[in-house]
Amino acid sequence: MLVVPRRHIRDLYSLPEELAGSILGTAARVARAAKRAFAADCIALRQHNDEVGGQEVFHLHLHVIPRFVGDEDRFEAPPKLIRFDEQEAVAIRLRAALTAA
Numbered sequence: 845m846l847v848v849p850r851r852h853i854r855d856l857y858s859l860p861e862e863l864a865g866s867i868l869g870t871a872a873r874v875a876r877a878a879k880r881a882f883a884a885d886c887i888a889l890r891q892h893n894d895e896v897g898g899q900e901v902f903h904l905h906l907h908v909i910p911r912f913v914g915d916e917d918r919f920e921a922p923p924k925l926i927r928f929d930e931q932e933a934v935a936i937r938l939r940a941a942l943t944a945a
Contacts, residue, residue: 845878845908845938847871853904855893867906874908877941884910888919 847870853859859867875887890907892898911919918924926934 845874847874847906847908849904854902855899855904856891857893859904867904871906871908873942874938877938877944878908878910880944881937881941882910885913886911 847867849863849867851863853863871889875889878884879887888907888909888911890909891905892900909919
């Protein structure tokens with residue numbers, strides 16, 4: 845999942861302090877819901893800055909990634925694309941967990 849501010853912010857260096865708390869708070873809410881919805885062992889957050897640091901989209905966003913014991917190869921691999929119906933199933937589970945929170 846991604847947490848993306850509506851206001852354009854290029855990267856972490858440009859993040860106004862008054863928005864930092866709400867962005868991280870949203871990421872925490874999504875992380876708790878994702879941990880429940882997918883029975884994840886933990887949740888990782890990723891945020892990249894600068895091209896050298898892996899930033900490909902130059903709009904601040906946080907990746908909220910469910911992690912599982914033994915998933916090191918999957919976690920470091922390029923993302924696997926899933927079909928639209930699979931995406932919808934994931935979204936339904938996450939929405940239900942967010943609503944129940």
